[in-house]
Every structure is written in C-alpha cells, then in structure tokens.
Amino acid sequence: MAAVSLIEFIMKFAIALFSAAHAPSSRRALLFAQAALAGGHEIVRLFFYQGAVFNASDAVVTPQDELDLPKQWRAFINDKQLDGVVCIAAALRRGVLNEEEAKRYQRDAISLSAPWELSGLGQLHDAVQDADRLVCFGGA
Amino acid sequence: MAKSLLIISRQSPWSGPGAREALDIVLAGGAFDLPIGLLFLDDGVLQLAAGQNAKALQQKDLSANLQALPMFGVEELFYCAESAHARGLGQLSLDEAQPLATDQITALIDRYDQVITL
Numbered sequence: 001m002a003a004v005s006l007i008e009f010i011m012k013f014a015i016a017l018f019s020a021a022h023a024p025s026s027r028r029a030l031l032f033a034q035a036a037l038a039g040g041h042e043i044v045r046l047f048f049y050q051g052a053v054f055n056a057s058d059a060v061v062t063p064q065d066e067l068d069l070p071k072q073w074r075a076f077i078n079d080k081q082l083d084g085v086v087c088i089a090a091a092l093r094r095g096v097l098n099e100e101e102a103k104r105y106q107r108d109a110i111s112l113s114a115p116w117e118l119s120g121l122g123q124l125h126d127a128v129q130d131a132d133r134l135v136c137f138g139g140a
Numbered sequence: 141m142a143k144s145l146l147i148i149s150r151q152s153p154w155s156g157p158g159a160r161e162a163l164d165i166v167l168a169g170g171a172f173d174l175p176i177g178l179l180f181l182d183d184g185v186l187q188l189a190a191g192q193n194a195k196a197l198q199q200k201d202l203s204a205n206l207q208a209l210p211m212f213g214v215e216e217l218f219y220c221a222e223s224a225h226a227r228g229l230g231q232l233s234l235d236e237a238q239p240l241a242t243d244q245i246t247a248l249i250d251r252y253d254q255v256i257t258l
Contacts, residue, residue, distance in 0.1 A: 016256065018258065049161065049165075050157070050158065050161055050258070089164065090157075090161060093157065120168070121164060121165055121168035122168060122172060124165065124168075125145070125165075125168060125169050125172055125174055128143060128145055128254050129142060129143055129174070133254075134145075134254040134255075134256070136255075136256055136257065139256065139257045139258050140150040140151055140158065140257055140258050
C-alpha cells in the first residue's frame with residue numbers, strides 16, 4: 001500500500017489568535033502553526049487581535065520555570081520568516097506600541113518590535129481571502 | 141469570487157471591548173466590499189437591546205454603529221431567536237436583523253466560507 005503523504009494536499013492557512021499569551025489557546029495556536037508547517041502546509045499570515053496582542057509584547061516577563069510564549073512566537077516567526085501581524089487598534093488600546101506609534105502618541109514605552117508588524121483589520125480580511133482555511137484560537 | 145465571512149458576535153455590549161472589536165471586523169469587511177455576515181448569538185443579542193444608556197456607564201454607544209451597518213454594505217444581519225427569548229428581549233434596536241432558529245443557524249454557518257466567533 002502506498003504511503004499517503006499530507007504534502008499532496010498542501011493547504012494555505014490563515015491563523016487568527018484572540019487570547020493573551022498566558023491562555024492555553026495561545027499555546028495551542030503556536031503548536032497548530034508549527035504542526036501545519038511541519039506537515040508541509042503554508043501559513044499565509046498570523047493575525048493577532050484582542051488580548052492576543054500581548055503575545056507580541058516585548059514587555060511580558062514570564063517566570064523562568066514557565067513557558068515563555070511571546071519568546072517562542074518571536075523565534076518561530078523569525079525562523080520561518082512568517083508574516084506576524086498585530087492589529088494596531090487592539091494593540092494601542094492595550095498599551096502595546098512599536099517605536100513609530102510610541103513617537104506618534106508621545107509615550108516612552110516601546111513594547112513591540114520586528115518581526116511583529118502593526119497593521120489594520122484589512123490584513124485579517126486579506127489573509128481570509130488568500131487562505132484555504134482560516135483557523136481561529138481563543139475566541140469567545 | 142471573494143470568500144464570504146461570518147462573524148458570530150457572542151459578547152454582551154458592556155463587558156469589555158469584545159463586542160466592539162467583533163463589530164470592527166465586520167465594518168472593515170464592509171469597507172472592502174467583502175461578502176460578510178453578522179450573527180448575534182448568546183449574550184451577543186444584548187447588543188440589540190433597545191433603550192441602552194451607554195452614557196450612564198461612561199461608554200460609547202455601540203448601537204449607533206450597529207444602525208450604520210447597512211450603510212457600510214453589511215446587509216446580512218441575523219440574531220439567534222432562542223438567545224433573545226432566553227434573555228427576555230422583545231423589541232430590538234436593529235430592524236434589519238433577522239431572527240433565526242437553531243437549525244437555521246446551522247445552515248447559515250454552512251453557507252459561509254469562513255467563520256470567526258468572538
């Protein structure tokens with residue numbers, strides 16, 4: 001019997017995350033994303049909305065004996081050269097600012113940097129249109 | 141052809157930014173002329189309650205944004221009849237929203253290419 005390879009069914013996934021870094025669903029989202037790539041699939045974009053903006057925050061300090069999810073997301077996105085987009089409105093509301101926004105709103109605290117990108121909800125819709133499947137984690 | 145997207149809004153209007161952020165996805169989709177639907181489910185139907193007083197909570201009024209949905213090209217508006225009934229909602233503030241029974245909701249979700257529940 002011939003082995004069936006998943007690579008024959010390559011899928012384009014868009015992944016949306018809505019929960020904060022300490023939520024179990026955020027860890028599941030990362031595991032799903034890693035598994036998708038390991039299975040030969042493509043991730044068109046990771047979109048972080050609502051509390052998920054904290055996954056992208058450089059200001060999250062995780063106790064040493066706990067899983068540092070923001071660090072893992074960063075390493076994963078860098079390593080796989082993925083498009084990690086954080087909703088700008090959701091991020092500003094929650095105090096997650098990159099250098100440009102900190103300057104714009106005259107804040108001292110900069111808590112978001114590359115590879116993360118701040119952008120609008122259009123990026124979510126764009127990813128939905130581009131992907132075969134949208135997979136959401138941490139919604140209501 | 142553009143893929144259709146259904147947003148299922150399950151948050152009550154004054155429990156945090158959740159309801160507004162779900163609505164923002166819908167409005168953004170409407171602005172891009174995408175086929176987009178909005179279903180109010182569970183506590184989400186409370187967003188449609190008439191006579192809300194946002195000012196008393198020092199909040200911005202969400203219902204004005206909801207009224208504007210058809211103007212933004214979002215005409216597929218639905219709510220779960222059972223959720224509304226369970227919460228004692230009579231008159232709703234959004235005339236355009238159609239009540240759906242549970243089996244109709246199943247069919248509705250089937251009809252869309254992608255679904256986001258918030």
